[in-house]
Amino acid sequence: MYHEVPTCHITTGYYVGFSYMMMRSYHNAVSTLLATLSYKSRAIGLISQRADLKEYVNKQADQMMSLLAICVTMIPTSVDYNIDLDKREKFTETLNRLQQIDEAEFASSFDLGCPKFISPETPYYAKALPISDSITPLEPQRQQTDLFKTEIIQQIELLRLRSYLKLYTNISASKLANFMSVSEPSLHMELMAYKYRLKQTMSQAIDAAKDGNGFGTSINSDLNSSQQMHPHLDFYVDNDTIYVADTTVDRRFSEYFILHIEQLQQMNKTLDTLERRIHEANVQEPNDAAQLRS
Numbered sequence: 001m002y003h004e005v006p007t008c009h010i011t012t013g014y015y016v017g018f019s020y021m022m023m024r025s026y027h028n029a030v031s032t033l034l035a036t037l038s039y040k041s042r043a044i045g046l047i048s049q050r051a052d053l054k055e056y057v058n059k060q061a062d063q064m065m066s067l068l069a070i071c072v073t074m075i076p077t078s079v080d081y082n083i084d085l086d087k088r089e090k091f092t093e094t095l096n097r098l099q100q101i102d103e104a105e106f107a108s109s110f111d112l113g114c115p116k117f118i119s120p121e122t123p124y125y126a127k128a129l130p131i132s133d134s135i136t137p138l139e140p141q142r143q144q145t146d147l148f149k150t151e152i153i154q155q156i157e158l159l160r161l162r163s164y165l166k167l168y169t170n171i172s173a174s175k176l177a178n179f180m181s182v183s184e185p186s187l188h189m190e191l192m193a194y195k196y197r198l199k200q201t202m203s204q205a206i207d208a209a210k211d212g213n214g215f216g217t218s219i220n221s222d223l224n225s226s227q228q229m230h231p232h233l234d235f236y237v238d239n240d241t242i243y244v245a246d247t248t249v250d251r252r253f254s255e256y257f258i259l260h261i262e263q264l265q266q267m268n269k270t271l272d273t274l275e276r277r278i279h280e281a282n283v284q285e286p287n288d289a290a291q292l293r294s
Contacts, residue, residue, distance in 0.1 A: 006039075006040075006043040006046050006047055006057075007047065007053055007056065007057060009036075009039060009043075010036055010039065010040050010043075010057055010060060010061075011060065013032055013033070013035065013036025013039070013064075014033075014036060014060050014063065014064055014115075015115065016032050017029045017032040017033040017036065017064065017067060017068075018067060018113070018114065018115060020032060021067055021070065021071055024197075026071040026074045026075040027075060027077065029067070029068075029071045030068060030071045030072060030075070030077055033064045033067060033068045033071070034068065036064060037061060037064055037065070037068070040057060040061055044057070062090070062112070063112065063113045063114075063115075064113070065090060065091045065094065065113075066094060066109040066110075066112045066113030067109075067113040067114075068091065069091055069094040069095045069098055069109060070098065070106065070109055070110065070113070072095060073095065073098040073099055073159070074155060074159075076162075094109060101156050101159055101160065103149065103152055103153065103156065106148075106149070106152045107145060107148070107149055107152075110145060110148050111141075111145060114141075114144065114145075114148075116141070117140035117141050117143075117144050118140055119139065119140045155197075157180075157190060158190065158193060158194045158197060160180065161180065161190055161191070161194055162194065162233065164176060164179055164180070165233065165235060165242070165244045166233070166244075168242075168244055169243070169244055169245075170241055170242065170243045170244065171241070171242050171244070172240055172241055172242070173187055173188070173237070173240050173241070173242060174240065176242060188237075191235075191237065191242070195235075198233065198234070233245075
């Protein structure tokens with residue numbers, strides 16, 4: 001049902017993408033959110049017939065854009081902007097603010113993009129608790145936001161480290177430690193931490209969701225898939241020198257045009273078939289009318 005009912009498909013993609021983000025699987029989160037936003041832009045014609053559903057889907061699209069901006073900032077990757085123009089402009093503004101490494105902006109984007117959290121604790125009605133000890137409805141939200149802030153604080157230094165590594169093909173550890181205002185042992189610890197964060201669970205199974213085939217088979221395969229290095233940056237340390245390799249692969253636009261040409265040809269075939277059926281129906285109607293008159 002979730003891939004036949006547009007709103008159910010979009011909601012499923014939103015929660016799957018958020019779950020991947022909270023598991024630090026940013027690559028899969030980006031793939032899932034982009035696939036869902038692309039599906040939403042194609043299915044908006046089916047949703048716009050009801051104002052309440054359209055408002056709900058647009059709100060969820062804004063949430064997904066906030067989560068997408070966070071994930072792209074954490075693990076910079078190329079993004080196919082196959083989404084609505086108004087959402088794209090808002091996404092670009094949010095992404096530019098996040099790339100300034102502002103902790104408050106990360107928290108604001110998380111508050112906007114995250115779902116509503118609930119507490120699994122059962123209220124104890126037999127005894128009234130003081131107001132200070134009682135759990136307010138917003139307490140689970142605050143706890144999750146605090147946990148996310150803790151994660152961001154750890155990530156910010158790694159993002160600063162990445163920004164320096166992108167400037168060099170090789171650099172001495174002492175020079176980089178001076179830039180980072182840390183000692184060399186602390187720098188080596190940060191390099192090891194960043195090397196670990198570069199390992200992302202990458203799977204092609206989520207791409208099936210781009211065609212509306214759903215997430216059912218992709219979730220299990222992604223959770224069981226092996227980890228790979230993030231493809232856009234790699235480095236290694238040899239004695240006192242850090243060697244950096246920018247492994248970004250240039251996008252091949254030929255594949256993009258070939259894909260859309262094939263889609264256009266298929267659409268033309270469908271239109272020709274419909275036109276032929278309409279023509280045959282129009283020819284048949286006068287013949288039937290002539291037979292009735294005779």
